[in-house]
Amino acid sequence: MREALQQLGRIPGVVASLVCGPGGDLLASDFQPPLAELDLRQVAALMARDLVGLKALVGEGGALDLRYSRGRAVMKPFRFGTLFVLCRSAINPQLLTLSLEQVSRKLEAGASTVERSAEMAAEIAELREGLSLALLRQIGPVGEIIFSEAWNRWAAGGVPSRAGLGELTAELAREVDDAQARARFVGEAGDVIQRWGRRAPP
Amino acid sequence: MSANTDQLADPASTQPVADGGAAQEAQDEGAAPPAPAPVPGPQQGGAAAGLALRARAVPGVTYAAAVHRWVPVSDSSPAAQSLATRGAFAVTAIAAPLGKLLQLGDLHRTAISSPGEQLLLLHSSSADSFLAVVVSAGASLVDTENALRRALTASAAG
Numbered sequence: 001m002r003e004a005l006q007q008l009g010r011i012p013g014v015v016a017s018l019v020c021g022p023g024g025d026l027l028a029s030d031f032q033p034p035l036a037e038l039d040l041r042q043v044a045a046l047m048a049r050d051l052v053g054l055k056a057l058v059g060e061g062g063a064l065d066l067r068y069s070r071g072r073a074v075m076k077p078f079r080f081g082t083l084f085v086l087c088r089s090a091i092n093p094q095l096l097t098l099s100l101e102q103v104s105r106k107l108e109a110g111a112s113t114v115e116r117s118a119e120m121a122a123e124i125a126e127l128r129e130g131l132s133l134a135l136l137r138q139i140g141p142v143g144e145i146i147f148s149e150a151w152n153r154w155a156a157g158g159v160p161s162r163a164g165l166g167e168l169t170a171e172l173a174r175e176v177d178d179a180q181a182r183a184r185f186v187g188e189a190g191d192v193i194q195r196w197g198r199r200a201p202p
Numbered sequence: 203m204s205a206n207t208d209q210l211a212d213p214a215s216t217q218p219v220a221d222g223g224a225a226q227e228a229q230d231e232g233a234a235p236p237a238p239a240p241v242p243g244p245q246q247g248g249a250a251a252g253l254a255l256r257a258r259a260v261p262g263v264t265y266a267a268a269v270h271r272w273v274p275v276s277d278s279s280p281a282a283q284s285l286a287t288r289g290a291f292a293v294t295a296i297a298a299p300l301g302k303l304l305q306l307g308d309l310h311r312t313a314i315s316s317p318g319e320q321l322l323l324l325h326s327s328s329a330d331s332f333l334a335v336v337v338s339a340g341a342s343l344v345d346t347e348n349a350l351r352r353a354l355t356a357s358a359a360g
Contacts (some may be wrong), residue, residue, distance in 0.1 A: 010357040042303055057292060062316030066297045069307030074302055086304065093344050 024048030051113030
């Protein structure tokens with residue numbers, strides 16, 4: 001994100017840029033003295049206050065460009081926040097517009113990756129909890145240690161997949177001595193994996 | 203707070219930043235210095251309508267309305283009212299507090315670009331009065347603004 005802002009900072013006339021989240025949190029900034037981070041935090045708070053109105057005003061992919069007697073400020077909301085650029089009056093408007101488009105595309109792509117990673121982490125945590133509970137229900141609290149060791153070995157193998165989960169289930173099933181309890185575990189684990197598998201890679 | 207972006211261009215400068223900034227920008231964008239849009243008051247309805255008509259004659263402009271203290275004065279159509287409302291929001295909620303926070307001086311121009319529409323507000327000496335111009339989606343905002351300023355300056359001089 002900061003790299004994208006540094007790209008903007010190389011345009012002659014750009015004084016500062018920032019990206020803020022929907023709650024006014026300063027996600028990244030690039031600025032020159034005498035501007036201070038405190039100033040930019042105030043700008044971020046101001047934009048967050050009226051983010052819904054700003055988005056309604058400019059629409060998806062739009063921008064608000066304000067020219068004052070002492071400079072210019074451009075705001076471009078995107079899906080996960082707002083890009084703000086402060087410029088001197090003397091700036092090439094075409095270059096600024098093109099660069100803003102490029103940078104906002106990069107920010108969208110970066111934010112999408114972060115969002116997907118967070119979703120995946122939540123899904124895997126849900127999977128872990130489901131499988132762990134399935135084992136604990138059959139062999140009691142000792143299953144927690146057994147499960148953690150097996151899970152960690154499985155997770156070290158890379159991106160989780162349905163095929164890998166079959167191996168994990170088989171390994172855990174071997175820890176259940178009673179045949180009926182083992183069958184119950186395999187059945188419950190299968191349900192958990194099936195639910196997760198609808199959203200996960202094959 | 204000390205954004206004062208034009209002062210940053212010349213740290214040694216002790217002059218008021220507004221002068222250098224506006225003049226320099228006009229050169230960069232190939233336009234005359236951005237004089238305030240001459241928006242007539244409500245008592246001069248005919249003049250306001252004339253101003254909007256002159257703006258509508260500029261290539262790229264699909265509609266224009268003169269707004270005085272947030273109220274459309276060139277015509278009372280829903281389109282003019284909508285422009286006045288959107289302008290009021292842009293100025294009061296965003297442009298004015300931002301300009302004050304960063305000490306950016308007077309608001310000269312607001313440009314709203316969205317995928318289906320482009321809108322220019324050329325502000326008068328006070329930000330609540332402006333010429334609101336709808337620019338066709340395919341037209342350049344910079345070129346249209348320059349053409350508008352030329353047309354309005356010429357008619358004011360004439």
